[in-house]
Amino acid sequence: xxNGIDQIFVDGKIWLVSQTPLVAQPIVSAVISIAAxxxxxxxxxxxxxxxxxxxxxxxxxxxxxxxxGPFGILQPLADGLxxxxxxxxxxxxxxxxxxxxxxxxxxxxxxxxxxxxxIGRNMTALDLDAGILFFFxxxxxxxxxxxxAGWSSRNKYSLLGAMRAIAQMISYEVPLILSSIPVxxxxxxxxxxxxxxAQGGYTGILPHWFLLTPWGLAGFILFMIAATAESNRxxxxxxxxxxxxxxxxxxxxxxxxxxxxFLGEYIGMFAVSGLAITLFLGGWHAPFPFLxxxxxxxxxxxxxxxIIALLIWVRGTVPRLRMDQLxxxxxxxxxxxxLINLLVAVLWQMMGPGWGRWLMGLALVIGxxxxxxxxxxxxxxxxxxxxxxxx
Amino acid sequence: MLGEGILKGMGETARxxxxxYVKADRLTTVQFPEERLPQKEAARNFPFLVxxxxxxxxxxxxVACQICEKECPPKCIYIVKSKDKKADYVGKQxxxxxxxxxxxxxxxxxxxxVEVCPFDAIKMDTEFELSTxxxxxxxxxxKTDLAKSNEYYRKIHPSEAQETDERLAAEKAKFEAKAKxxxxxxxxxxxxxxxxxxxxxxxxxxPAVKPVNGxxxxxxxxxxxxxxxxxTAAEPTTRATKPVTAPV
Numbered sequence: 001x002x003n004g005i006d007q008i009f010v011d012g013k014i015w016l017v018s019q020t021p022l023v024a025q026p027i028v029s030a031v032i033s034i035a036a037x038x039x040x041x042x043x044x045x046x047x048x049x050x051x052x053x054x055x056x057x058x059x060x061x062x063x064x065x066x067x068x069g070p071f072g073i074l075q076p077l078a079d080g081l082x083x084x085x086x087x088x089x090x091x092x093x094x095x096x097x098x099x100x101x102x103x104x105x106x107x108x109x110x111x112x113x114x115x116x117x118x119i120g121r122n123m124t125a126l127d128l129d130a131g132i133l134f135f136f137x138x139x140x141x142x143x144x145x146x147x148x149a150g151w152s153s154r155n156k157y158s159l160l161g162a163m164r165a166i167a168q169m170i171s172y173e174v175p176l177i178l179s180s181i182p183v184x185x186x187x188x189x190x191x192x193x194x195x196x197x198a199q200g201g202y203t204g205i206l207p208h209w210f211l212l213t214p215w216g217l218a219g220f221i222l223f224m225i226a227a228t229a230e231s232n233r234x235x236x237x238x239x240x241x242x243x244x245x246x247x248x249x250x251x252x253x254x255x256x257x258x259x260x261x262f263l264g265e266y267i268g269m270f271a272v273s274g275l276a277i278t279l280f281l282g283g284w285h286a287p288f289p290f291l292x293x294x295x296x297x298x299x300x301x302x303x304x305x306x307i308i309a310l311l312i313w314v315r316g317t318v319p320r321l322r323m324d325q326l327x328x329x330x331x332x333x334x335x336x337x338x339l340i341n342l343l344v345a346v347l348w349q350m351m352g353p354g355w356g357r358w359l360m361g362l363a364l365v366i367g368x369x370x371x372x373x374x375x376x377x378x379x380x381x382x383x384x385x386x387x388x389x390x391x
Numbered sequence: 392m393l394g395e396g397i398l399k400g401m402g403e404t405a406r407x408x409x410x411x412y413v414k415a416d417r418l419t420t421v422q423f424p425e426e427r428l429p430q431k432e433a434a435r436n437f438p439f440l441v442x443x444x445x446x447x448x449x450x451x452x453x454v455a456c457q458i459c460e461k462e463c464p465p466k467c468i469y470i471v472k473s474k475d476k477k478a479d480y481v482g483k484q485x486x487x488x489x490x491x492x493x494x495x496x497x498x499x500x501x502x503x504x505v506e507v508c509p510f511d512a513i514k515m516d517t518e519f520e521l522s523t524x525x526x527x528x529x530x531x532x533x534k535t536d537l538a539k540s541n542e543y544y545r546k547i548h549p550s551e552a553q554e555t556d557e558r559l560a561a562e563k564a565k566f567e568a569k570a571k572x573x574x575x576x577x578x579x580x581x582x583x584x585x586x587x588x589x590x591x592x593x594x595x596x597x598p599a600v601k602p603v604n605g606x607x608x609x610x611x612x613x614x615x616x617x618x619x620x621x622x623t624a625a626e627p628t629t630r631a632t633k634p635v636t637a638p639v
Contacts, residue, residue, distance in 0.1 A: 055408070058407065058408045058411045058412070059404045059407050059408050060407065061407055061410075061411050061417045061418055061419065062411075062418070062420055063418060063420050063422075313401060313404065313405070313408075314401070316404050316408075317397070317400045317401050317403075317404040318397060318400065333393075369393070370392060370393075372393075373392055373393025373394065374392075374393075376393060377393055
């Protein structure tokens with residue numbers, strides 16, 4: 001039975017901390033947690049870059065990187081070396097201090113946000129009672145970093161990218177938070193650990209994940225859309241927009257600062273995916289009771305890799321939106337849907353067990369989806385295009 | 392309905408993703424340094440000098456007429472004429488280039504040097520892996536670097552090379568026939584004149600020298616063949632009649 005293996009890191013940390021003098025123990029405990037977090041997720045970042053490049057390659061019927069090491073798996077190493085040995089160019093007109101601070105200010109909050117995510121049984125680096133609130137609070141700090149980068153570079157494309165990023169991130173922060181509120185409402189706690197505990201247990205073979213309820217499913221999809229927009233990933237990569245504004249606020253960054261930005265972006269993606277797992281996918285719980293022998297952290301990372309694969313798949317499929325499409329989608333579709341979803345969750349809780357709440361939930365989710373979707377994309381009475389001067 | 396198109400697209404990309412592992416013909420990538428596609432016959436980049444036979448410098452077709460040097464738009468060719476002469480492909484005594492440099496960093500691969508050459512001495516190469524560690528000296532190709540055999544030319548541009556070879560062979564045959572006829576005529580005249588006139592000693596020497604300068608060189612090459620100095624080079628009108636081989 002895997003209890004020993006499941007708790008191996010927890011026990012190891014307790015043992016390590018107990019070896020140190022009593023006064024140093026809180027610090028040592030924190031340092032071990034931070035080091036483990038940074039180590040694990042930086043490795044995952046390296047793994048994700050290669051998986052993403054290989055996956056996108058395969059989606060486009062290419063091989064992807066396959067030169068460094070067997071099947072190109074050492075490519076992240078080469079990328080990292082390249083980023084570290086590259087010249088760090090700072091524009092003469094840039095605000096040097098802010099330009100230097102921006103990547104750091106991106107990386108610190110995303111790691112802080114990551115720290116409240118339970119990545120295994122008893123494995124939460126920072127187990128706060130208001131963990132979810134903390135997550136959104138520090139997550140909002142990334143916007144500051146993006147704007148610092150865009151403004152301090154003194155480059156018009158940078159600034160345009162930063163403006164787009166701010167507009168997008170603030171617009172999508174609203175549905176992101178609103179789509180996670182139903183979970184908090186049902187569980188009655190802001191603690192990430194409590195939310196994961198509430199999703200433990202099984203009915204027959206099915207887990208008690210919130211994904212398997214009408215409001216949970218809708219909430220998960222809405223949350224993932226908003227999360228994609230929050231982490232500036234395709235199809236919401238307008239702030240970067242390689243083809244229009246070159247690389248947005250990245251444009252004046254090179255070498256290791258660029259790598260830090262890249263790291264921050266990906267860690268942010270992991271953090272928000274981790275929150276999605278915590279809120280809707282049962283955290284570190286196994287999907288079936290007979291799979292519980294596999295350690296909890298493996299389940300967490302398996303789910304995380306699954307979500308990353310989904311994000312890569314979406315990136316390889318959907319083209320970039322236009323700014324007006326982005327805004328319309330946020331305010332005319334996402335916001336009403338999240339509010340309706342909140343209502344569904346409230347009714348679900350009030351109606352108690354039974355088929356009635358399932359019918360209510362499905363009707364209230366699917367109906368507005370169709371109506372709002374029609375309103376968003378439906379009425380296109382575009383006739384034949386006429387040319388005033390060319391004919 | 393909203394999302395339908397996205398799902399359809401996701402299906403398509405998923406098909407691509409898994410299909411690329413199953414069906415080899417989906418992956419069109421050529422793993423370049425290990426695998427190479429055969430060169431297209433129409434491929435061209437930098438010029439090289441053709442030589443006949445086995446000795447690169449002795450067999451060079453180039454007669455240092457300097458037409459290409461003058462025509463070259465970016466002026467990347469530098470030629471120094473030799474002081475002595477050597478026999479060219481038909482056996483005529485011609486100058487040869489003592490120095491023939493092409494600066495590949497300046498060359499724009501326009502192929503004008505090839506178009507104007509009346510001797511089929513300079514042709515376009517297909518070699519494209521030209522990177523060097525030295526930005527200056529290594530990019531200035533000397534005569535020794537530029538000389539490549541006619542066999543090589545046949546290999547990279549077969550149909551064009553065949554056409555050139557046939558034309559040169561015909562010219563050579565014509566020239567030899569003419570030289571022979573001239574020699575016979577001279578011999579006949581000499582034989583006929585011998586009994587009557589005295590200046591016999593000059594006559595036997597004539598056949599050896601005359602065909603070079605005096606006797607009309609064969610057919611269409613005549614106009615453009617500057618036998619000793621390219622500075623007076625006529626327009627290489629002969630080129631217009633040369634059939635352009637269609638790239639395969």
